[in-house]
Amino acid sequence: MxxxxxxxxxxxxxxxxxxxxxxxxxxxxxxxxxxxxxxxxxxxxxxxxxxxxxxxxxxxxxxxxxxxxxxxxxxxxxxxxxxxxxxxxxxxxxxxxxxxxxxxAKERKAARKSITHKKFSSITLRDGSRYQDVEIIKVSDSGITITHLNGARGIDFEQLPYSLQLACKYVSPTAN
Known part of the structure; x- marks a missing residue:
């Protein structure tokens, strides 16, 4: 074993x-x-x-x-x-x-100064009034003062003929 x-x-x-x-x-x-x-x-x-x-x-x-x-x-x-x-x-x-x-404003002032003492034989306003032998003696912001054959008068810019409005460089307040 x-x-x-x-x-x-x-x-x-x-x-x-x-x-x-x-x-x-x-x-x-x-x-x-x-x-x-x-x-x-x-x-x-x-x-x-x-x-x-x-x-x-x-x-x-x-x-x-x-x-x-x-x-x-x-x-x-x-x-x-x-x-x-x-x-x-x-x-x-x-x-x-x-x-x-x-x-x-400068242009307007210069234009208004240049038109002062300018003479016209006659001016017809927009309302139909006519003035003879006119001289512009003063231009202000509200209008012009003129002397004419029968005296002196202040005129608003709105009443001036269109050619004078342009010469004064006026711009209508309603244009803006």
Whole structure:
């Protein structure tokens, strides 16, 4: 009997089957451990990738907020620039209007000065009145003063003939 235990080739088929089963089970345990480790590695990789995506998303959100803030600032600056430009244009228009009015006033003053002491043989007013040997002695903002064959008289610009209105640079208030 001692010879059965010392000689390895003499194992019974059950023993061999048992040995094979043990080897298979131990390899399954090793494979299960390997699968578990692989699953853990994959899980960690997925978690790292997820964390990277979350970080990237957070950075993208922060960049988007910065861009929105910059856009709001640009819009505000644009509106300020528009308002400033409009104010400058209004000031330019006001200055141009003032300069034009001053120029017209100077022209009107020069024209009225040049017509003062001018003599006419006769003048017919718009209301039909006729004056002989007329001399314009004064031109004011409201009208002219003349001397004529029978005396002196003040005449409103509206009553003057159109040619004298133009010579005095008169502009009717209803023309505006």
């Amino acid at each position: 001692l010879k059965y235990f010392t000689y390895p080739a003499m194992f019974s088929p059950h023993t061999i089957l048992l040995l094979a089963l043990c080897c298979t089970l131990s390899s399954c345990d090793r494979r299960a451990n390997d699968d578990s480790a692989l699953k853990e590695e994959r899980r960690e990789a997925v978690l790292k990738q997820h964390a990277a995506y979350e970080k990237e998303l957070l950075e993208a959100t922060e960049r988007e907020e910065e861009i929105k803030a910059q856009q709001r600032e640009i819009n505000r600056e644009f509106k300020d620039a528009q308002a400033k430009h409009a104010a400058e244009k209004a000031a330019e228009a006001k200055a141009a209007t003032k300069a034009l009015l001053e120029m017209e």
